Amino acid sequence: MAGPVVTxxxxxxxxxxxxxxxxxxxxxxxxxADTIVVDDGVIAAIGREKDCDTAGARRVIDCKGxxxxxxxxxxxxxxxxxxxxxxxxxxxxIESCLHGGxxxxxxAGEVHLPGRPKDVVGVKALAITAQRAFDGMRAAGxxxxxxxxxGAPVIEKGMVEQDFAEMAAAGVTLLGEIGLxxxxxxxxxxxxxxxxxxxxxxxxxxxxxxxxxxxxxxxEQVVLEADADVIGHVNGGHTSLSYKAVCTLCEKSGRxxxxxxxxxxxxxxxxxxxxxxxxxxxxxxxxxxxxxxxxVQPLGILRLVALISSLADIPAEIVFGFATGNTARMRRLRQxxxxxxxxxxxxxxxxxxxxxxxxxxxxxxxxxxxxxxxVMIDGIVRCQRSRNTxxxxxxxxxxx
Ligand SMILES: [Zn+2]
Numbered sequence: 001m002a003g004p005v006v007t008x009x010x011x012x013x014x015x016x017x018x019x020x021x022x023x024x025x026x027x028x029x030x031x032x033a034d035t036i037v038v039d040d041g042v043i044a045a046i047g048r049e050k051d052c053d054t055a056g057a058r059r060v061i062d063c064k065g066x067x068x069x070x071x072x073x074x075x076x077x078x079x080x081x082x083x084x085x086x087x088x089x090x091x092x093x094i095e096s097c098l099h100g101g102x103x104x105x106x107x108a109g110e111v112h113l114p115g116r117p118k119d120v121v122g123v124k125a126l127a128i129t130a131q132r133a134f135d136g137m138r139a140a141g142x143x144x145x146x147x148x149x150x151g152a153p154v155i156e157k158g159m160v161e162q163d164f165a166e167m168a169a170a171g172v173t174l175l176g177e178i179g180l181x182x183x184x185x186x187x188x189x190x191x192x193x194x195x196x197x198x199x200x201x202x203x204x205x206x207x208x209x210x211x212x213x214x215x216x217x218x219x220e221q222v223v224l225e226a227d228a229d230v231i232g233h234v235n236g237g238h239t240s241l242s243y244k245a246v247c248t249l250c251e252k253s254g255r256x257x258x259x260x261x262x263x264x265x266x267x268x269x270x271x272x273x274x275x276x277x278x279x280x281x282x283x284x285x286x287x288x289x290x291x292x293x294x295x296v297q298p299l300g301i302l303r304l305v306a307l308i309s310s311l312a313d314i315p316a317e318i319v320f321g322f323a324t325g326n327t328a329r330m331r332r333l334r335q336x337x338x339x340x341x342x343x344x345x346x347x348x349x350x351x352x353x354x355x356x357x358x359x360x361x362x363x364x365x366x367x368x369x370x371x372x373x374x375v376m377i378d379g380i381v382r383c384q385r386s387r388n389t390x391x392x393x394x395x396x397x398x399x400x
Contacts, residue, residue, distance in 0.1 A: 009378070010041050011039075011059070012038065012040075012057045012058050014037055015346075016062060017062050019064075020068070021034070022338075030317055032048075033046045034049055035054070041343060041344055043341065061374070062399050063348060064395065066348055066395065068349075069324060070325065070336050071324070071375065072103065072104075073323060074105045074300070075330075076106065076232060076233060076287025077290060078291055080113045081113070081133060082133075083095055085112060085291035085296065087295075090295075095143050096298035097146065097288075097300070098144035098382060098383060099144075100298040100299040100301060100372065100388055103335065104333065104345065105148045108177045109153070110150060116154075123159070124167055127152065149173070152174040152175055154180045154181040155178060155192050156181045156183060157181075157183055168201055174201065174202050174204075175193075178205040180215055186223075187225060189225070193228050197229070203228040203229050204231075206233070208235075208238075211238065211289075212293055219245065220241055220249050223249055224248075229256060231253060232258050232260075232287075233260040234271055236263045238262060238294070240267040250275060257280075259284060261303060272319075273313075281314075281322075284322045288301060299369055305364060308322070316361040316364035319364070324336045346375070348375070348396045349372060350394050351363035351392070371392025373386070374395065374396045
């Protein structure tokens, strides 16, 4: 599966004639800009073409009036090794998601590894190995170059603070879903979440009924007591807590509200609405929870954006922010927002051919998923017209 090692950097890239610039920031989702200049993978300027230094570019991309957004971030995936999942024995699932506009994925635990170790030494060893392997695989071009942030240990009974310190020192930055291992009680989880936080490791917790035989229920009392940074699949994965219980989580916790594709769709819509009513839309982040029993959905994040915008009645430009800037801030990532100095990870979008919508945002608001015309990571074009989305009406062109 390994491809050539990518050592090139993008050099100077000029992206011009952008018809709609989506910032990823839900407080100012649409930017007054038609041009981005990238320097070696990093955003160097955003603005009107006449105000940008566009001379001497190695590559020029004419967007043909289409939309540009930060690359989508999937807040909840379960990778194992490479671009393979044993859950549905599928190859190439990460690269397929790249064709759905996803440039970054965050592991909620490498739980599907056959024979996954559950002893403390094994848990730590797997976390460090996964972190290294997924970090290294990007340079090998596996998964289309998508950024997979992995090495997310599922905490087990018997772990002590020193274990979290050791993992953090070795480069582990995430915990896998709490509740998928032997730690299921709120007080026990709370202690380990605090140790993780102290050592700079972010935590997430399974919410709702068991996902597959062998996993268990985590109810709202446990979620509140554990106080993990991310309320993982607040709409269940698949089986949701009651809407009343989800409202309790929205109201009594200030942590991230993660809505997933492989969850209860009714509660997904109601949670998004409730977050808007409570004036805490910044807490909403989106994930797929793939691979799972429901499989892999390469367009899962785009489908969720269209579902929430159309049925929770939230402007599409805001919902794109749930899948980009909100996740960037909640997860402390550099990517996910269009700002000078941040990585040049972009998805180029247009309304799908023959959508009833007037334009991209209107088409999403009507429930259609958009067409992806190009995906760029660190300033390097990783795919052009998506093989998975409905065809975009117009696609960007590499003119130089
Ligand atoms: Zn889960």
